[in-house]
Amino acid sequence: MRYEKQTYWIVIFALVIVLFVSYLPNSHSMNLSDMSMEEKKEFHISLKTDIQEELLEQSRYRCCLKKPCTYCIEKTPGHGEGATCDCLSDIVNGKHPCGECIGEILEGHGNPYLKEYFAEAIAEEVGMNHLDEIQKIIDEKYA
Helix, strand or coil, rough: CCHHHHHHHHHHHHHHHHHHHCCCHHHHHCHHCCCCCHHHHHHHHHHHHEEEEHHHCCEEEEECCCCCCCCCHHHCCCEEEEEEEECHHHCCCCCCCCCHHHHHHHCCEEHHHHHHHHHHHHHHHCCHHHHHHHHHHHHHHHH
């Protein structure tokens, strides 16, 4: 009798587990075509943020912008695997950052603490003959 009672509770417990697991959201069954454009955007941003946070914890994502770029995630091997961002180091060392960072800096979205390095680093890419014009833009955007 005791054996039958134990078996009964084990079966009930197993059924509860199976039912619980079957109702959990399954990311593998997520179908992007069923999502609205807003849901796709939110999903994309959450993946980007997850990658950046993971890389930040590993000291492998050092961007020069207020809001870190995504270019470095997308353009490094493996679409996130092995991704790094060294735009901050590049800027400070007089080398140009990624293309997204150049555009964002010129729009005024760079880290303002780095403004003294922006013009020279960008001019390194587009030509030192543009240094004065770039410096004027930086001075205007980061006044």
